[in-house]
Amino acid sequence: MISLYPHQQRELAETEGMTHVAYYHDMGLGKTYTGAEKMMRLGANINLVVCQKSKVDDWIKHFTDNYNDFPYVSDIFDLTKKKQFDEFIRCNKQDFSDGLDPCYYIGVINYELAFRRPQLKMLEDFTLMLDESSMIQNETAKRSKFILSLKPKNVILLSGTPTGGKYEKLWSQLKLLGWKISKSLFWKQYVDVEIMDNQGFPIKIVKGYKNVDRLKSKMRQYGCRFLKTEEVFDLPQQNFISMSIPSTKEYRKFKRSSLIEIDGTELVGDTTLKKMLYERQLCGQYNKAKLDAFRDIVESTDDRLIVFYNFNEELEKLCKIAWDYNRPVSVVNGQQKDLLPYENVSESITFIQYQAGAMGLNLQKANKIVYFTPPLSSELFEQSKKRIHRIGQQQPCFYYELICKNSVEEKIYETLKMRKDYTEALFEMER
Numbered sequence: 001m002i003s004l005y006p007h008q009q010r011e012l013a014e015t016e017g018m019t020h021v022a023y024y025h026d027m028g029l030g031k032t033y034t035g036a037e038k039m040m041r042l043g044a045n046i047n048l049v050v051c052q053k054s055k056v057d058d059w060i061k062h063f064t065d066n067y068n069d070f071p072y073v074s075d076i077f078d079l080t081k082k083k084q085f086d087e088f089i090r091c092n093k094q095d096f097s098d099g100l101d102p103c104y105y106i107g108v109i110n111y112e113l114a115f116r117r118p119q120l121k122m123l124e125d126f127t128l129m130l131d132e133s134s135m136i137q138n139e140t141a142k143r144s145k146f147i148l149s150l151k152p153k154n155v156i157l158l159s160g161t162p163t164g165g166k167y168e169k170l171w172s173q174l175k176l177l178g179w180k181i182s183k184s185l186f187w188k189q190y191v192d193v194e195i196m197d198n199q200g201f202p203i204k205i206v207k208g209y210k211n212v213d214r215l216k217s218k219m220r221q222y223g224c225r226f227l228k229t230e231e232v233f234d235l236p237q238q239n240f241i242s243m244s245i246p247s248t249k250e251y252r253k254f255k256r257s258s259l260i261e262i263d264g265t266e267l268v269g270d271t272t273l274k275k276m277l278y279e280r281q282l283c284g285q286y287n288k289a290k291l292d293a294f295r296d297i298v299e300s301t302d303d304r305l306i307v308f309y310n311f312n313e314e315l316e317k318l319c320k321i322a323w324d325y326n327r328p329v330s331v332v333n334g335q336q337k338d339l340l341p342y343e344n345v346s347e348s349i350t351f352i353q354y355q356a357g358a359m360g361l362n363l364q365k366a367n368k369i370v371y372f373t374p375p376l377s378s379e380l381f382e383q384s385k386k387r388i389h390r391i392g393q394q395q396p397c398f399y400y401e402l403i404c405k406n407s408v409e410e411k412i413y414e415t416l417k418m419r420k421d422y423t424e425a426l427f428e429m430e431r
Contacts, residue, residue: 002066005391007232008034011225012041020155020177021223022133027160027383028235028390029227032062035129035158039106040067042154044127045096046105048079048120050147051131053110054337055360056080059131060108079109079117089119092126111135115146128152128176132359133159134379136176137169139183144172160359160386161379167191167209170219177222190215229389236367236396238389242413245290247404251282262286276408283404284373285313290402295321297370297400302347304366308354308384310373315351318372322349332357342366358384367395372402374412376422 004012011034015021021038025031039047049059056078063076077088088107096103114120128150130136136144155176168191171183187193192208209215229235254260258269263286269275284290297305298321309315315331322329328341333353341348342365350363358380366388375381389397403409415422 002033002037004033004037005030005232007227008037011227012038015223015225018223019153021225022157022159022173022177022219023225023227024157024159025225025227026229027386028229029160029232030391031158031160032059032131033066035131035156036062036066038156039127039129039154040104042127042156043104044125044154045094045103046092046123046126047107047129048123048126048152049106049108049129049131050111050114051108052135052359053080053112054332054356055131056108056110058360063106063108074103075105077105077107079107080113085109085117085119089122092123111143111147115143120146121150123150123152125153127154127156129156129158130176131158133157133173133176134161134169136172139172139175148172148176161382166206167212167215168206174219174222177224179218179222233391235389235391236393238385238397238399240399240401242401242403243293245283245287245293245402245404247407248282248287248289250286251279251404251407254278254282279408280373280412281311281313283407283409284309285311285317287404290372290404291317291321293402294318294370294372295324298322298325298327298349301368303368304342304346305349305368305370306363306366306387307349307351307370307372308358308375309351310354310375314372315353318351322351332361352384352387354380354384358387361387362390362392363387364390364393367393368398368400370400370402374401374403374409374416376412378416378419378421381416382419 008030011023015038019042023031023034025034051059060076060078077084079085079088088105091105094103109117130147136147138144139148157173157177168187171186174181190209190211191206192210194205194207196203196205250260250262254267254269258275260267267278269278307318309318315333319329328345328348330339330342330348330350332339332350333356337356339350342350342363350366352358352361354375354377358375369384369388375384385399401413403413412422
């Protein structure tokens with residue numbers, strides 16, 4: 001029998017009888033347990049979980065560990081594997097109206113693969129659960145269009161950052177919950193916009209929001225439940241330490257001319273995005289002072305360290321420093337997920353690429369995070385902080401931000417702390 005915290009039991013009790021719910025709970029409050037238990041209580045024969053690629057194995061393990069003895073759970077399928085996918089689709093075609101004991105089938109698939117499996121549109125009377133439902137906030141993306149085209153009987157949405165602070169990005173999730181309001185009417189009623197002219201082209205700029213109390217009331221009506229960490233637990237203090245790193249002469253030259261050759265590589269910033277990309281790299285893998293600052297951190301502690309990075313070249317140089325001190329290394333990125341050293345060795349260093357591991361990982365064995373370079377996404381930045389600051393953490397948490405002086409990094413951190421994505425903010429400034 002699964003054991004739930006009081007706040008999880010309360011949320012389930014208060015959504016009893018609701019078939020469409022969104023548990024917008026702060027990172028670290030156990031949304032996985034709440035969502036999975038809600039799914040089992042809804043009792044659909046067919047259940048589909050859509051999550052990030054890095055979380056597929058975690059969800060399968062969660063159901064296997066906690067619901068293998070649950071009455072009527074017949075099988076749990078990894079839908080990223082073709083044979084298991086085909087079998088899951090065949091299960092959907094069974095006749096469940098024969099009066100025999102019900103059979104529960106659970107399939108888990110990642111967002112990037114789901115929209116490439118049109119057979120999922122054949123599912124009937126099923127429960128759909130989206131882990132990190134903010135992944136469908138762009139309703140024009142292929143994965144969002146596909147998810148919105150499904151016809152589930154029940155819907156469960158899970159997210160710690162459903163909008164990244166932007167209400168206009170809620171529309172697709174609310175539509176899935178059953179609110180039949182057009183996007184244009186949603187914007188008209190709840191989003192304060194200004195139309196600006198850009199060389200003859202109108203551009204819509206979000207200035208703020210209106211009728212917020214009415215919006216929150218409607219969201220509660222459609223099953224949205226918000227819960228913050230401080231409402232539930234007294235977690236240890238978070239401490240943020242900004243370490244100022246000098247920028248290099250190469251960075252200053254590139255900023256002036258948008259052209260430089262470094263380490264045998266020519267960097268040409270001939271577009272806004274390419275210039276920003278190379279400025280970020282010149283603040284990271286090409287900045288010896290920042291690499292030395294990371295080396296100093298490694299020398300100063302034998303505790304587990306979590307390090308967030310962006311680029312493969314950064315990872316290579318950071319791993320070399322870790323190996324210089326015989327520190328066991330774990331890596332989570334798009335190519336691999338190896339957490340064995342993290343789990344088993346107290347002096348390990350775990351390197352995580354933002355897109356692959358800022359969401360969903362439980363890393364509360366560590367209490368120190370190093371941001372070697374910042375992300376551009378405020379959602380990933382906020383999520384990354386909660387990898388260590390969550391249920392089970394007993395020690396104060398420390399976050400080391402290595403920031404190059406007088407560089408794009410200062411602007412990125414400033415924007416992230418306003419909970420805005422830097423790339424979007426950059427283009428707003430240019431417009």
